[in-house]
Amino acid sequence: MSHRSNRRIAFTTLGCKVNQSDTDEWMRGFRDRGYAVVDFDDAADAYIVNTCTVTHVADRKSRKLLRQARRANPAGLVVATGCYAAVVPADLTRMLEVDLVVAGSEKDRLVDLVHRALEGDDEQPFETVPEIRSAIVDGEPHDVAGRTRAFVKIGDGCNKMCAFCIVPYARGRERSLPMATVLGKVRVMVGAGFHEVVLTAVHMGTYGRDLDGGASLRSLIETMLATTGVRRLRLSSIEPEDFDRGLLGLWPDSRLCRHFHLALDSGCDATLQRMRRRYTTGEYADLVSAIRRAIPDVAITTDVMVGFPGETEAEFAESYAFVEQMGFSGVHVFPYSPRARTLAARMPNQVHPDARRDRAAAMLALGQESAARFRAQFIGREADVLFESPGRSPTNPPDDRSGSPVWEGLTDNYLRVSVPSGRPLANQLAHVRIVASHPSGVRGELGTTASHQLRRGEDRPMTTCIFCRIASGEIPANVVYRDDLATAFRDVNPQAPVHVLVVPNAHVPSIAGLGDDDRQLLGHLIGVANEIARREGISTTGYRLTVNHGPDAGQTVAHLHLHVLGGRRLGWPPG
Secondary structure, three states: OOOOOOOEEEEEEOOOHHHHHHHHHHHHHHHHOOOEEEOOOOOOOEEEEEEOOOOHHHHHHHHHHHHHHHHHOOOOEEEEEEHHHHHOHHHHHOOOOOOEEOOHHHHHHHHHHHHHHHOOOOOOOOOOOOOOOOOOOOOOOOOOOOOOEEEEEOEEOOOOOOOOOOHHHHHOOOEEOOHHHHHHHHHHHHHOOOOEEEEEOOOHHHOOOOOOOOOOHHHHHHHHHHHOOOOEEEEOOOOHHHOOHHHHHHOOOOOEOOEEEOOOEOOOHHHHHHHOOOOOHHHHHHHHHHHHHHOOOOEEEEEEEEOOOOOOHHHHHHHHHHHHHHOOOEEEEEEOOOOOOOOHHHOOOOOOHHHHHHHHHHHHHHHHHHHHHHHHOOOOOEEEEEEEEEOOOOOOOOOOOOOOOEEEEEOOOOOEEEEEOOOOOOOOEEEEEEEEEEOOEEEEEEOOOOOHHHHHHHHOOOOOOHHHHHHHOOOOOOEEEEOOOEEEEEOOOOOOOOEEEEEEOOOOOOHHHOOHHHHHHHHHHHHHHHHHHHHOOOOOOOEEEEEEOOHHHOOOOOOOEEEEEEOOOOOOOOO
16 A cells, blocks of 8 residues: 655665665555655655675775765765675674664565664664575565566575675575565566566576475476466576486476576586585586577576686686587686685685686676677577667767667667667667677667567458557557557457456467467466456456367457456366
């Protein structure tokens, strides 16, 4: 329930996609209370810094942003939360710029704590790290202004205790969000207009192991594809040792993004052993090969650490050679940073900071070369791009020939594409021809259709097909759902209390006319139908989903369409 307020609140987030998911949840909580969420650079009554502590650089950035918030409004409320706040809350409490530290299990009360502080309640900062409960912030997802990809957290915490990592101290033990909760989040995101959902967790591959009923990442994805209208589904990082190769059998569904982030950390087995990582370079290489065999043009990105304690020049050279061999599409390089309370911080043979810096520069250059080779193979090819916003990068100025803004977006395999366009492209999935590469991505030209699934609609019989005419808006109908692929409208049927027809906007005369590339279209139609059943309140009381097409089904309309009939049990596949 929303409450009236004239308060303004600003957020900034450091670190991983799990942190971003937490921020998204809090934003919704404040909006529900009537707050206006503004940019971090704008004037606000409260500034919330969601911190990271994975390296000393992240610590420094967190402190810098907290000081920046105080300068922006000396009278405002400055709040520190996130992993840095969880690990060293007392250090942040001592900062003169910080008013409130929200750490550990108190994060799920952040909205209430900040609201009370702004209203004048005497809420003391949290100066110790309480035991992190198994609860996960689970407010409903929401439309986050300015973004087109929705981050949905499915789990949190870590049990692995790698030698260098502070995350288990910051986020506690592993725990999974119930599948029904995750699916509910995704449905809300889809209903809010997001075309891409990114699933996040500290350890994606272990999802469900702590839940009853045999839940797993694979069963979650299968259910999500079958019962939601998600257009694109992307996974964040998966630990190599937790990767279920059975997942690869799902990727013929083109709604799944062809991108995996597999943390490597080192390409040297001796270093991996000291890091307490649970795989070898041979096992890692075998997994990468299996993924590439199963999914053409897949992007595989990674993290690489250099200068871990005891890393010799020979071990670094071995790691460098392995990264070169893998041919990653992107490499995040970071020098080892000692973290208090970790095993690595107490190890002998700490590498000199100058050597760490030099090795990081060499590995970064290798990663950039590898990424450039990956991008180059797509020049002259076509792809669907989900556009986000006009590019602001110095490498991506307005188009010199047209003067048009240059819009940026992502392909499913994580190519950042820039396209000049005089019309807005935000949150649009558009077909693009890739024409050139540049240091941070590729350049493209807009195609003539919004998506390859609609091309067959160029010759659809607009004058003869009544469903084509309804989908185009030529014939009025009680439309209950519409996007660029599908239209759903209410019909009258004495056989059921609810009767909605779901049709593709392009003329598809039958299932027999669907090729391998149209699986996404059929899956999308099914997802829309299931979403309508949920909205109508018949997804649990029972409904029937049937497919009719062509004269062989006794239909007078030769246009593929799905019936959502209330009061009937689900029947799929048809016949």
